[in-house]
Amino acid sequence: MSVITTYHNKLVEMDRLKAEIDRLKNSEELKDALAFQADLEKLMDKYSKSAKDVAAIVGGEVATTKTGRSKRTPSTWVNPHTGEKVVTAGGNHKTLKEWREEYGAEEVAKWKE
Known part of the structure; x- marks a missing residue:
């Protein structure tokens, strides 16, 4: 057009x-x-x-202007081999990725506190 x-x-x-x-x-x-x-x-x-x-x-609800998803609660992972701690709200953290490559995703999932 x-x-x-x-x-x-x-x-x-x-x-x-x-x-x-x-x-x-x-x-x-x-x-x-x-x-x-x-x-x-x-x-x-x-x-x-x-x-x-x-x-x-x-007894009603107020429409909010806030959009998008709610904030995620941060989680903590502790590497039992090094004692290193990672606190993040998402699972896409650089260190977590490295740990998953080195130790496997199932093993790293057990480290979540």
Whole structure:
């Protein structure tokens, strides 16, 4: 697709989105939702409560913006032959790889504390 075609397609898409936004702005549903949000935020400020606090009170969950996987807990391996310690959250550590090559993966797995 040429740059000019892409440009024109984006203009058409932008016009469509503007029309959709205008319809939303005029809807009573959005006006009610925005009014509720403003009132709720005022109450949260008045009582020094966060969204998590409010969710806990009403029994819901708060959507988090955090994405990706959670942090891994570090593990410790101790080489019984050398006494060397390795602490890492993943199993792809340079020293662990060397130990696996030298002693075998099953043997090194036993060294995990």
